[in-house]
Amino acid sequence: MTDYHLLLFPQTIPFPSRVEKALEELEEILVLELPLTKESWQIHWAKLLPKTKFLRTKPEHSLNFEHLKKVFFQLKDWALYLRDVENLKILKMHAQSFEDFMFYIPKNIQKNEETFFTQLEKAYLTLMLAEDVDLTLSVVKKNISAFEKTWEEFFREGIVGDDPFFKPLELRREESYLAEELQKLNRRVAAWDTILPYLDLEEIESLKLLVSEPQCVELLKKTKILEHPKIKGLVALF
Numbered sequence: 001m002t003d004y005h006l007l008l009f010p011q012t013i014p015f016p017s018r019v020e021k022a023l024e025e026l027e028e029i030l031v032l033e034l035p036l037t038k039e040s041w042q043i044h045w046a047k048l049l050p051k052t053k054f055l056r057t058k059p060e061h062s063l064n065f066e067h068l069k070k071v072f073f074q075l076k077d078w079a080l081y082l083r084d085v086e087n088l089k090i091l092k093m094h095a096q097s098f099e100d101f102m103f104y105i106p107k108n109i110q111k112n113e114e115t116f117f118t119q120l121e122k123a124y125l126t127l128m129l130a131e132d133v134d135l136t137l138s139v140v141k142k143n144i145s146a147f148e149k150t151w152e153e154f155f156r157e158g159i160v161g162d163d164p165f166f167k168p169l170e171l172r173r174e175e176s177y178l179a180e181e182l183q184k185l186n187r188r189v190a191a192w193d194t195i196l197p198y199l200d201l202e203e204i205e206s207l208k209l210l211v212s213e214p215q216c217v218e219l220l221k222k223t224k225i226l227e228h229p230k231i232k233g234l235v236a237l238f
Helices: 017-025 037-044 046-051 065-082 085-094 098-103 119-160 185-198 215-220
Strands: 005-009 029-032 052-055 207-211 231-236
Touching (some): 005 231, 029 037, 037 046, 037 052, 037 119, 046 052, 065 085, 065 119, 185 215, 207 215, 215 231
Parallel strands (some): 005 029, 005 207, 029 052, 207 231
C-alpha cells in the first residue's frame, strides 16, 4: 500500500485502454465526478467501482449537476445542428448580423452572457464534453474489437474449419475511430487548473496524478496544479 492516493488525470473515465488495464491492478483510484461520470462507470466499468472514489467540490462551492447536464445536452444538440450543411445555409440566409445569429442559439449557452456561467461551471462543462468524446471512442473501439472476434470465430468454425493456414481477419479502419489518445489536452488541463482549488480534499493527505498522455507533462508546467500542497508529483503510464 502506497503512502499516497492516485488521481486519474485529466480524464474521468478509464480511457485509453491502457488506463483501464492499469486500474485493474490498483487498489484504489480517485476520480473527479462530473454530472454523468458515475452513470458511465456503472454501465461500462462496474467491476472497477469498488476501488473508485469520486471527488466533488467543497460544500460551499457545490454545483447544480442537473443544470449542468441540461446545458451539456443543449450544447451537444447545437453542435449536431451546426454539422448539417443545410442548417448552416438557413442560418446564413436569415442571420444577417451577429445579433441575429445569436437569436438562434439557446439563451443559456450564448457566449456573450459572460456572467451566466462561473469559471468553475465552464471548466466542468469543458470536461463533460471531453468525457463524452472519450466514452464514444471507448465504446466504438470495444464494439469493433468484439465484431472482429465474433467474425473471426464464425469464419474459422463455419467456413474454414480446421485450416493450419488460416489468418485472422484484418479490417481496414479509419484511423480516427481507434485513436487511443485524449483529445484537446490543453483545454482539459486548463479546466483542471480552475477546478482543483475547489475540490474537497480534506480527507486526502497526499496524492499523485495518474497520467496517460506524455503531453500533459509540459502542459502541467503552465499551470499551478503541481503547486497544490497535496499533490506530490505524477505517475506516468507512458
